Amino acid sequence: MKVHPILIVGDEPGMRTALMHALDGAGYSFETASSGFEALEKLKKDEFSAVITDVNMPQMSGFEVLGKMKKMSSEVPVVFITADGSVDNAVEAMRIGAADYILKPFSDETIQLAIRKATKNRNGGAKISIQNDYLRTDQKSRRIITRDPKLLNILKLAENVAQSNATILIQGESGTGKEMVASFIHHHSNRNESPYVALNCASLPDSLAESELFGHEKGSFTGAVHRKIGKFEQANHGTIVLDEISEMPMSIQAKLLRALQERIIDRVGGDRPVPIDVRVIAISNVDLKKAVQAGKFREDLYYRLNVIPITIPPLRERKADIPLLADYFVKKHGANNGSGVKRMSESTISTLLGLEWRGNVRELENTVQRGTLLSDGEVISPENLFLGEVESEEKDSVRIRPGLSVKEMERRLIFMTLKDVNENRTHAAEMLGISIRTLRNKLHEYKEEGEPCCIE
Secondary structure, eight states, X not given: OOOOOEEEEOSOHHHHHHHHHHHXXXXXXXXEESSHHHHHHHHHHXXXXXXXXXXXXXXXXXXXXHHHHHHTTOOOOEEEEESOOOHHHHHHHHHTTOSEEEESSOOHHHHHHHHHHHHHHHTTOOOOOSSSSEEOOOTTSOOEEOOOHHHHHHHHHHHHHTTSOOOEEEEOOTTSOHHHHHHHHHHTSTTTTSOEEEEEGGGOOHHHHHHXXXXXXXXXXXXXXXXXXXXXXXXXXXXXXXXTGGGSOHHHHHHHHHHHHHSEEOOBTOSSXXXXXXXXXXXXXXXXXXXXXTTSSOHHHHHHHTTEEEEXXXXXXXXXXXHHHHHHHHHHHHHHHTXXXXXXXXXXXXXXXXXXXXXXXXXXXXXXXXXXXXOOSSEEOGGGGOHHHHHHHHHHHTOOOTTOOHHHHHHHHHHHHHHHTTTOHHHHHHHHTSOHHHHHHHXXXXXXXXXXXXXX
């Protein structure tokens, strides 16, 4: 197939020169246009493999250029370049059919990757289809399954902002798939060959949080018998995911803010700063803005993290995904369990559609897995989901009877609450009226006493 030049469109000579340098370094031929009008005239006369255009131009914006190209029935892919990283603009770009959306400043590698993807997709190569029921990521990333228009738009946005170095804040209820979206972003970025390091901030004891994140030098404190490389250094040139960021101690929040602002960290006991190059993705299942208002999270850190905000909708707001996900989980767990279960009955699907799913996709998967185990045929019926029995068991578990100790009642209440919120410690602590650290200490105490519990 013949390779045509890339058309560079922009009113700023410096930007055109930078794009020419990037394309020339990858062996592409190119032509330039200093305005949208000039670009459209060239598109009428000549063939191009792709167009890369600035969004903000006088007289005719990049959005208008793409709109007029559509009226010309042009199928040439268009890559937008902009200094405006707003979510609304990115979503609008994807809605009208942009092939990519790149933030300034950009590297040569980012431009080259965007053009490779755009031209490969046009020529029938591998691409992500957001029109099908299944949205498939590349082989290194886990599959995200949805047909919900809102979530598909979020994933398209995530794919495009992945090429920038901007910090991303992913929020949403427990079990919605926030960590999967973080992984999706990493594997669609130009850092995908570098480390992906995920850390749950709620699991960090205050005394060890700084060392876990930033590392320590030998002899810096009792027990530091050798140098430890922290999570930020482990993720260098790659992506670090900070899950449950709202639970990070205030003292560490200040050090994280410095790392984000200055791109350097200090090992505990170190005598010189260590430069880092990492993409930071923060995840929270609580509203960080409300946490700021409550004085539980630093406002300056919130704004530093909230550069690209992404909110994952709960499963109850995307009902169309429930049958799709249920079918996927039936096949997954049916194969794993060797049960031979093939499908759910219509009444079972209706039952699933009528539930609230406070635990979202994670709760749905657990329910479907239980159904595959309890069904003795090829069809899963509503009674195989064991929903009524589980509810009855939960009610019995909190029954107060004479002779029950306060400690035992406390233990049962904690386990029941964790089960009710699908093991989300933050939600459980809020419902119980205790801090997340008190809850963690209680669970550690039960574990030391030999209490069988799956919660770590």
